Amino acid sequence: MAAVSVALVAKLGVDGKYEAENYRIQSQDNFYEISNLDGEAIAKFELQSNRAVFMEDRTTVDQQIDFTKTAFKTTTVDIASLTQNQGYLAAIDKLGDLAPAGARGVVVVENVLNETGQESFKGEYYNFQRNQDGDITIVNNHTGEDILRTMQGQISLNAMTPTDLKNFQQAFQRMNSPKPMLEQSSPDLER
Structure with a gap:
């Protein structure tokens, strides 16, 4: 979850924020918060020398599956070129519910x-x-x-x-x- 969150905020986010179809990921300094569509924080972690230390994790199995699928699919994909070069259908296919909101x-x-x-x-x-x-x-x-x-x-x-x-x-x-x-x-x- 941490790796996917960091990658999405870095590559597709704006001002430390990334709006996904079903999630919102926000970062400030090395602190990250993942929220669901209702605005409830489902996970919080801090990056400490490239290691994520979770302070809170209330994710469901479905949410973990979303992030795991995305992690698996994005390891071989240049996220930044996804929407621009391949279109939104490819982004949805690769990122699922973590595709850009809209x-x-x-x-x-x-x-x-x-x-x-x-x-x-x-x-x-x-x-x-x-x-x-x-x-x-x-x-x-x-x-x-x-x-x-x-x-x-x-x-x-x-x-x-x-x-x-x-x-x-x-x-x-x-x-x-x-x-x-x-x-x-x-x-x-x-x-």
């Missing part, structure tokens, strides 16, 4: 815009737009505020609420689940 949102939006052949799409809750440079903006229809923006392939603004993240995670799961075959129409419907 990564699933970007993938969902790109998918919707590509499927519809449009550069903008207005949904019930969100507005999606892609500019000529390929950068994406997601607007909350109820507040009119931008909740996510990319710039040159990197997420430059992320003001998604936990509800927004959950909505996009669900859309992402639906997008990646196998589509059911259309059932044969029943004679009852044809009458």
Whole structure:
């Protein structure tokens, strides 16, 4: 957990903070804190001469699995080039729930815009737009505020609420689940 946290803050974080899809990792000096989406600290550790000393560890087995999978996959990956060169789908594939917050949102939006052949799409809750440079903006229809923006392939603004993240995670799961075959129409419907 410590190695993954340090790597993510160093490579993809901003000002000692890294916002992941399901976690937030913060560091100050050599102290690190990992929180869940509800803002509860699940682990705290200090780096002492390249060794992590945990002061607190209330992680669940699922959370440990998330970090272990990521650790395994990132040992052979240059994290910094992940989102920029390979796109967010590759980042989600390699980092899972530790992918940059909003990564699933970007993938969902790109998918919707590509499927519809449009550069903008207005949904019930969100507005999606892609500019000529390929950068994406997601607007909350109820507040009119931008909740996510990319710039040159990197997420430059992320003001998604936990509800927004959950909505996009669900859309992402639906997008990646196998589509059911259309059932044969029943004679009852044809009458």
